[in-house]
Amino acid sequence: MGKPPNNTHIIAAQMCEDLMNQNQSIVHALFKQDDKVKSEYRIRLNASINASRFLLRQRLPFRGHTEKEEAVNKDNFLELVKYTGEQNDDIQEVRQAILEEIGHGVFGLLVDESADVSHKEQMGVVLRFVDKRGAIKERFIGVVHVKETSSLALKSAIDDLFARYGMSIKNVRGQGYDGASNMRESTKRELQKLRDDGWELLMAKVASFCKKHDAEILIMEEDFIDPRRPRKRTSITNLHHYKVNCFCTVLDLQIPIDSFHGFDKEKLVRLAKFYPDDFSYGELLSLEHQLEI
Structure with missing residues (x-):
């Protein structure tokens, strides 16, 4: 038995697999996009290229002392x-089209935090939503430079971005953070706090709403009646159903946890080998490396 392939071999094998997979090519990915999306990307790309060409021809520096958001x-x-964007109606139309497509609907927030080539922290913001035809879409909304990557700084930057484009944080129904570990931890703590201490506050708001609109208030100590099977006894109270089965369950699905550590990694690899159509040789090697076997 020879030595297992090193990291370089694994990476090379995976790159070979990717190169031969035409479905991952840039041309194929671009071909799958509709004409509107292609046009939007071309507008953004052309604006950056034209600005770069002008600065190069004039032998002007691209950067100076600051690129902070609040800088004049x-x-x-x-x-x-x-x-260029202010003078180009097409760029303004693209931004407006994205906001109009979302409208007053709900959406998910995707944030990718990283540093640029000068090691200045920045985050890219993408909105994920379902359009009127039921299709899931992701739209890049902007890159924001931040002074630091603390949860407070990232949240403040997101608030400023939303205010600039007239969006409401109340419409956010999901959040994903790639690289922004501080934000993930902050979100986890807030959700856990809501799960532990938020039920009574929620009930107070429900009671206030019912009183204001003269609606019947549900008695939590009474037996819960399943509307799908009203004649069958559930053996649980309204409090148990709405607090445990609804409130806590939904929050548990949102709180990030490491649910992978309990799996037997070697069994996972053996299981993957039973599906050669789904896992190529390179992907199996990469899987072993990712699981640190």
């Missing part, structure tokens, strides 16, 4: 792209 002058490149 964010230096040559960003100011030129901003000016």
